[in-house]
Amino acid sequence: MSGTQGTARIVTRRTVVAAAGAAGLGAALVACGGSDSDAPAGSTADKPASGGDGGGAGEILAKTSDIPEGGGKVFADQGVVVTQPAAGEFKAFSSTCTHQGCAVKDVSAGIIHCPCHGSQFSAADGSVKAGPATQPLPAASIKVAGDAITLG
Structure with a gap:
C-alpha cells in the first residue's frame, strides 16, 4: 500500500464522518424546527x-x-x-x-x-x-x- 492510498482512505473516512454528522444535524434541526x-x-x-x-x-x-x-x-x-x-x-x-x-x-x-x-x-x-x-x-x-x- 502506498502513502497516497492511505491518505485517500483517511480523507474519505473523514468526508464520510463529516457528511454523516451534517446529515444528523440537519435531521435534528428538522425535528426541532416545528414547521407550519x-x-x-x-x-x-x-x-x-x-x-x-x-x-x-x-x-x-x-x-x-x-x-x-x-x-x-x-x-x-x-x-x-x-x-x-x-x-x-x-x-x-x-x-x-x-x-x-x-x-x-x-x-x-x-x-x-x-x-x-x-x-x-x-x-x-x-x-x-x-x-x-x-x-x-x-x-x-x-x-x-x-x-x-x-x-x-
Missing part, C-alpha cells in the same frame, strides 16, 4: 393576523377573543406564544423551548406544550411544569388595547 405544515388545515395559530412582516413591534397579533381562557395561541413567525391564564389576563412568552430550541406548538388547560421532548410550561408565568426543560420560557412584551393584542 404540522398545523391543522385552516389553522391560523402559526400565521400573523395582520399579514405583517413577521415580528415588528406594534404588529397586531390577534384579537383578545382569539385567545381562549386557560389556553393560548402560538405565533411561530413572531416567535411568541400568547396566553390567557385567567379571564382578561394576557401573557406572552418566547415560543422557543428552553430545552433544545424546538418551537412550542399549543396551549391547553393552562399548559404550553413542546412536541419534541414533552416539556410543559405554565401559561401563567412560563415556569417549567414538566421536563426535560429546566429553564422557564422567557417573557415577551405585548400590549392589549381594546380588543387588539400587539407586540411591544
